Amino acid sequence: SFSVFYVLLSLYIELMIKQINTKYGSFFEAALISEIEAVGTLKKVSAGTHLMHIGQYIKSMPLVLTGTLKIMREDQEGDSLLLYYLEQGETCAMTLSCCLGNQKSEIIAIAESDSELIMIPIEKMEAWTAQYKSWRNFVFRSYNHRIKDLLETVDSIAFLKMDERLIKYLEEKSRISEDGIIHKTHQEIAYELHTSRVVISRLLKTLERKGKIQIERNRVKILEF
Numbered sequence: 001s002f003s004v005f006y007v008l009l010s011l012y013i014e015l016m017i018k019q020i021n022t023k024y025g026s027f028f029e030a031a032l033i034s035e036i037e038a039v040g041t042l043k044k045v046s047a048g049t050h051l052m053h054i055g056q057y058i059k060s061m062p063l064v065l066t067g068t069l070k071i072m073r074e075d076q077e078g079d080s081l082l083l084y085y086l087e088q089g090e091t092c093a094m095t096l097s098c099c100l101g102n103q104k105s106e107i108i109a110i111a112e113s114d115s116e117l118i119m120i121p122i123e124k125m126e127a128w129t130a131q132y133k134s135w136r137n138f139v140f141r142s143y144n145h146r147i148k149d150l151l152e153t154v155d156s157i158a159f160l161k162m163d164e165r166l167i168k169y170l171e172e173k174s175r176i177s178e179d180g181i182i183h184k185t186h187q188e189i190a191y192e193l194h195t196s197r198v199v200i201s202r203l204l205k206t207l208e209r210k211g212k213i214q215i216e217r218n219r220v221k222i223l224e225f
Contacts (some may be wrong), residue, residue, distance in 0.1 A: 013037050013118060016065040020089040027089070031133045031211035036063075040118040052109035054209045058098045060119040061181025063091050068176050072108040072192070081157075082169075082192040084149035085112065096125065096139060112176065117168060162195060166203050169193060170213070171225055180222040189220075 017033050025080075041060070045051065051062065054074055061104050062069070069086040071094070086092055103113075128135040149182070156165050165217045169189070190200040204220065207213045214221040 013040060013042060017118075028134045029132060032128065035124070035128070036118060036120065038062060039124060040120050043117045043119050045115050045117065047111050047113050047115075047155070047156045049111040050108065051111065051117075052095070052105050052107065054105055054108060056105045058105055058122060060097055061091055061095050061123050061125065062086075062109070062117040062119055064088055065116040065118060068112040069115060069117075070110050070112045070192075072110065073106075073162070076110055079193055079194055080108065081153075081194040083107065083153055083207070084146060085172070086147075087176070090145070091138075091142050093143045096142060116182070162199060163203050163206070163221065165193060166200065167207070167212075167225065168222065170207075170222060174225070182222070183218065184222045185218050 002174055006198075014033060014037055017028060017036065021028055040063075042065075043062075045067075051069065052058070064086050066088060069092075071083045071086065072080045073083055074080045079166070092107070092109065095109075098105055098141055107110045129139060156168060159160070160168070169192070170182060172179050173184070177183075182189075186201045186204065189204075190197045193200070204213065204215055208215050212222075212224050
């Protein structure tokens with residue numbers, strides 16, 4: 001019945017949040033967890049799903065339970081740049097800013113892998129910030145992490161050569177995939193690094209000759225970094 005489904009769903013959400021609590025060490029208070037269960041909506045998305053577009057008004061904020069999201073910026077010509085990833089227990093600081101300011105989104109959010117999210121209504125953002133210390137800490141921590149990620153992205157663009165940026169990108173992708181295999185075409189890698197496919201293909205071939213990677217059809221296998 002619907003009531004049984006709702007109970008099971010609430011228990012699952014509570015279990016996942018408690019796992020996040022354990023991972024980060026005393027995260028959300030019990031009362032806040034209960035509120036999240038009451039107003040949050042569980043959303044399952046498959047890899048490649050677009051969750052947010054530039055110019056879209058944001059109605060809810062995602063809290064990642066499982067999986068990974070990638071946050072990207074796009075210019076007027078449609079070229080994109082990878083900004084950072086969101087993993088378990090994280091949310092997007094830019095989404096928080098848009099929620100609190102009732103502004104349109106300035107980023108693109110795409111599921112990098114199959115993911116589960118809790119979508120929290122934006123009207124709860126301000127109330128929880130005032131009411132729960134753990135939520136305030138979560139918001140501040142999210143801003144801090146994202147600022148560091150953005151600074152790393154800026155530093156990478158400004159100070160690293162493209163081959164160094166590619167190695168850093170492959171290392172991060174490998175960490176997220178956990179199996180050392182990156183399921184991306186050369187064009188997709190070029191798209192996320194804001195360069196051309198020809199450049200990426202040449203650099204990947206160089207890394208393969210050095211024994212660092214193995215290039216396979218639509219994927220790259222990390223051998224040594």
